[in-house]
Amino acid sequence: MKTLKAFTLSLLMVCLSTFSFAQSGKNGEVVKFKTSAVCGMCKATLEKGMAYEKGVSKATLDENTKVLTIQYNGTKTDVAKLRKAVNDLGYDADDSPATKRAYDRLDDCCKKEAGIH
Template identity: 30%
Template sequence: MCSYSIEENLRELRGVKKVQVDLKNKSGKVIFNASIVDLSTIENRITSIGYNVNNKLADIKAYEKLELCCKKPKEN
């Protein structure tokens, strides 16, 4: 569900050609046309749906709406 959400949201961006998210390794690969969409726009889309990416933090309201399985485990 989590990877699907990220992949589907990014595929909606004009200029994004391919998206692959690997939750196990906490990584992803995005192939995009840089003359149409830039990395910052892609990162902003990811944070806007509740996920951290690179050095950008998730939108807290979007994060709170995520399914429990998509949230980071709480630290003790």
């Protein structure tokens, strides 16, 4: 009977430690993209749009540097999918250009040319 209790307790401990390990990686990855964002409206569009992407826990655009920082779960998405999501919102992500159709639908103030004075 003692060995059954010891076995059950050991099994429980292994299960709990496995669960804790699996959770430790959640939202643990970060990627940064240099974007073509130019205004506060771009910030809102990118942050809100990325919030709908699977695996993304947080997206923040620094308007001064135009760098979008994304925290994500690497088991649910990857950098290529996140870059495509930024492009599909109408913005460049590093050297990857915005999807033309999405870019054309942006407000005039959000287009790259609007940022050039």
